[in-house]
Amino acid sequence: MERQVGGRRDNAIQELLKGREFTCQLRLLLSLDSKGGCAEDLVGKILSTFTHTISLLNTTAAATATKAESFDEVSQLGPRKSESSSGDTDGNPSTSKNDRPAGCTKKRKLAASRSWVKESRTLVDDGYAWRKYGQKKILESDFPRHYYRCTHKFDQKCPATKQIQMLQDRPSPLYRTTYSAHHTCHNNTLHDSSSHQHFLMDSAVDSTTSCHLISFNNSTTTTTTPFLASFSGSSSAP
DNA sequence: ATGATTTGACCCTA
């Protein structure tokens, strides 16, 4: 199903590439004729339309592809204003579910817009200490979504959270990790913020070659990071 | 004993 859609998209891209090539040739002819810039301008616009459309299609394809990776706001580091309300609930353990501040709903919305996604064939130890706080069967996926927050959420009010979801397990596993908010904590177990940057940089390339990546499968987990270990055993929904 | 994970329930958004 998804493969069919991907195949159609590839065909569309191929057709667009042809169209762009033809338009290039047309522009070359027009420039040789040197008959005014009007037609050439038009061809230029057509070309840019082709290029833009191809780019859009490639972006869409990348979102579901193995090495796909999109960063909405990667450049934004440090604490976020929108997370302030997180401290309302986090810093106040006595706050019950029933009297959550109204602002937390707004926070959820904002946090969602300030997130970035990474997809890879392996689960990544990003150097931070994560604590799992939930797992949910997602409607559109056969695999449950795992929810993690920073271990230092309470002691350092670190707002970072992430969600890990297996998109497929065959022929090879594919995971989508959605990060929300950046770490504001400092005493991370393995790395400092600079190595976190390194991780982000690494994730822009093929994640399977990243030095931070960890071999992962159902039988063996070569990591000491708790969240990876727990994820291995919980990929099957109850 | 302490900290992490599991899991059902609650709550909010669309």
Next chain:
DNA sequence: TAGGGTCAAATCAT
């Protein structure tokens, strides 16, 4: 009202 995110008690691991 359904789906998704979070909470928190129960359970597990060290």
